[in-house]
Amino acid sequence: MKKIIRRIGIFIITVAVASIIVFLLLSALPGDAAATKLGTEASPEAVAHLRHDMGLDRPLYMRYASWAAGMLRGNMGISQSSGVSISSDIFQGLQVTFLLVLIAMLIALIIAFIFGTLAAVLRDRPSGMVLSVISQIGVSIPAFLAGLLLVIVFSVALGWLPATGWAAPDDPVQFLRHVALPAFSLGLVQGAILSRYVRSAVLEVTTEDFMRTAQAKGLSFGQALRKHGIRNALVPIMNIVGVETASILIGAVVVERVFEIRGLGSLLVSSVENRDLPEVQAIVMVLVIMVLFVNLIVDLLSAIVDPRFGGER
Numbered sequence: 001m002k003k004i005i006r007r008i009g010i011f012i013i014t015v016a017v018a019s020i021i022v023f024l025l026l027s028a029l030p031g032d033a034a035a036t037k038l039g040t041e042a043s044p045e046a047v048a049h050l051r052h053d054m055g056l057d058r059p060l061y062m063r064y065a066s067w068a069a070g071m072l073r074g075n076m077g078i079s080q081s082s083g084v085s086i087s088s089d090i091f092q093g094l095q096v097t098f099l100l101v102l103i104a105m106l107i108a109l110i111i112a113f114i115f116g117t118l119a120a121v122l123r124d125r126p127s128g129m130v131l132s133v134i135s136q137i138g139v140s141i142p143a144f145l146a147g148l149l150l151v152i153v154f155s156v157a158l159g160w161l162p163a164t165g166w167a168a169p170d171d172p173v174q175f176l177r178h179v180a181l182p183a184f185s186l187g188l189v190q191g192a193i194l195s196r197y198v199r200s201a202v203l204e205v206t207t208e209d210f211m212r213t214a215q216a217k218g219l220s221f222g223q224a225l226r227k228h229g230i231r232n233a234l235v236p237i238m239n240i241v242g243v244e245t246a247s248i249l250i251g252a253v254v255v256e257r258v259f260e261i262r263g264l265g266s267l268l269v270s271s272v273e274n275r276d277l278p279e280v281q282a283i284v285m286v287l288v289i290m291v292l293f294v295n296l297i298v299d300l301l302s303a304i305v306d307p308r309f310g311g312e313r
Contacts, residue, residue, distance in 0.1 A: 116198025138192025
């Protein structure tokens with residue numbers, strides 16, 4: 001229990017430090033939000049008046065305290081470009097991005113465990129070499145390129161799936177048709193990357209003494225691997241999953257633009273194009289919290305899965 005509480009405490013401290021870094025870095029960007037909003041022909045008096053209304057003339061620490069307090073309350077301010085609530089924009093985009101990333105990660109994990117385990121078990125056979133080559137090719141393909149290739153094949157050539165757009169989960173059929181290509185474009189690439197870690201982890205546990213002991217007691221190699229090996233192999237794999245989730249989030253920024261999906265990635269790009277600093281800050285902070293939260297969950301699950309966890313409470 002102490003181990004879990006300590007890791008949750010580290011998560012809270014990390015989020016606090018990350019919020020300071022995000023705020024300072026984005027506040028240091030060149031340009032004046034008030035001058036940008038009013039245009040080049042605005043008078044200095046008008047710019048100064050708007051800066052006061054926007055709170056930009058206050059000390060930096062006061063602006064950070066106000067921003068952080070608003071984030072804690074779920075009030076992220078008003079978008080300078082659209083004039084609507086940033087919280088509303090982010091909530092709508094977050095639902096889309098969360099579903100896309102979740103499905104992409106599930107696809108990646110399924111691909112990784114199947115290909116990685118087979119590549120490890122069949123390492124001395126030609127089929128194992130073929131699987132390793134396929135995973136290496138997958139690692140070298142960017143997610144947006146995989147998306148374009150999938151569109152060419154399944155949308156343009158075959159006409160099976162839509163090339164752009166998004167559908168709400170209320171209509172399961174349309175939702176699956178629209179989410180399939182973007183999710184697979186992210187999941188295939190990350191699955192290829194994860195499969196190499198799965199292969200290494202499975203190869204490592206197959207040489208452990210407990211595997212030889214299990215087989216000496218009458219279990220076959222497959223039975224020993226399922227009963228004892230997989231759990232031990234999961235520990236390093238789960239740690240990598242947290243890192244790869246961040247990669248999927250980054251890839252989603254580009255993939256959402258490719259498939260014209262209105263998620264957090266597209267919203268972030270639009271905010272940057274419009275120089276909407278408050279919205280950029282809020283979106284970046286939400287993405288950081290998502291990555292840190294996923295890593296916290298993975299960290300806790302790794303501690304539970306780890307056979308050594310029982311010795312530390």
